[in-house]
Amino acid sequence: MAKIYSENSIKKVDNLNPKEETVSFLLNYSKALSVITCNELKFETLLN
Amino acid sequence: MQHEIITDATLVSNYIKGDEGALETLIIRHKQKIYSFIYSKVYDRDVAEDIFQDTFIKVIRTLKRGAYNEEGKFLPWVMRISHNLVIDFFRKNNRMPKFDNTGEFSIFSVLSDSSLNAEKAIIKEQVENDVRRLVDELPEDQKEVLMMRIYKDMSFKEISERTGVSINTALGRMRYALINLRKIIDKHNIVLTN
Numbered sequence: 001m002a003k004i005y006s007e008n009s010i011k012k013v014d015n016l017n018p019k020e021e022t023v024s025f026l027l028n029y030s031k032a033l034s035v036i037t038c039n040e041l042k043f044e045t046l047l048n
Numbered sequence: 049m050q051h052e053i054i055t056d057a058t059l060v061s062n063y064i065k066g067d068e069g070a071l072e073t074l075i076i077r078h079k080q081k082i083y084s085f086i087y088s089k090v091y092d093r094d095v096a097e098d099i100f101q102d103t104f105i106k107v108i109r110t111l112k113r114g115a116y117n118e119e120g121k122f123l124p125w126v127m128r129i130s131h132n133l134v135i136d137f138f139r140k141n142n143r144m145p146k147f148d149n150t151g152e153f154s155i156f157s158v159l160s161d162s163s164l165n166a167e168k169a170i171i172k173e174q175v176e177n178d179v180r181r182l183v184d185e186l187p188e189d190q191k192e193v194l195m196m197r198i199y200k201d202m203s204f205k206e207i208s209e210r211t212g213v214s215i216n217t218a219l220g221r222m223r224y225a226l227i228n229l230r231k232i233i234d235k236h237n238i239v240l241t242n
Contacts, residue, residue: 018083018100023075026104030071035112042113 056122064111075104078123082130089134099137103130175240182232190225193218 029046036043054062056074063070082103087096106129110116116125164172183191192211196202204222208215233240 015080016084016087016096017080018097022097022101023079026075026101026108027068027072029105030108030112031068033108033112035114044109044112 060111060116060122064114064116071108074122078126081123082126085127086130086134089131090137095137099130099133102133106133178238178240182229182238185232186225186228190221190228193221194225197222 032046034045034047036045054073056077059070059074063074079100083096083100086099086103087093090096090099103126107126183194186194189211193207196207196210197204202210204215204218207218211218213221232238
């Protein structure tokens with residue numbers, strides 16, 4: 001059986017991380033989002 | 049170090065009370081596990097990034113609305129959200145995960161295009177025309193048997209009934225027809241391969 005030296009990308013899934021921009025977007029989104037409760041109704045507002 | 053000691057449940061509760069830093073800790077703590085999980089399903093960095101983002105947008109909205117009630121099970125809950133979003137993605141795209149051919153198994157070993165390309169189709173037509181012209185050169189009785197056997201797919205019994213000769217005669221005519229065709233092909237060096 002021939003040896004295969006090419007890298008298998010499927011096996012390398014353990015050390016993957018999302019981009020920094022994605023994480024910082026989520027943190028900013030969280031800071032901007034506020035939920036206002038009014039007469040048992042919930043309204044979402046995004047403030048930038 | 050301090051963040052590592054605080055449990056997910058405490059961080060979630062702090063976040064709901066307004067501590068934005070708690071969310072950052074939660075994301076940093078679990079981002080690798082969640083992102084790897086999504087990537088292992090979609091095998092595409094950009095799609096995984098999108099689903100990761102959508103997952104946490106759902107998490108943030110649910111927590112801020114006060115709709116979260118699974119204390120102590122933060123990670124399984126987030127994993128469930130991402131799993132559902134992965135299913136949504138495949139449903140929307142109406143396809144299964146693609147093969148990127150990096151492993152030992154090659155998808156092309158089981159898939160092949162059996163239809164002929166334009167060049168091979170032309171060659172096939174030419175070969176068939178040549179064979180037809182050669183058959184036309186045969187004596188009438190041999191030609192008749194060969195046409196019935198090869199083109200009409202009749203049995204020698206049917207051929208003998210149709211032509212009014214015995215089966216042995218029909219077999220003999222077929223044999224001579226093939227011998228004569230081979231002779232003509234050899235004599236003129238005709239190439240009849242695709």
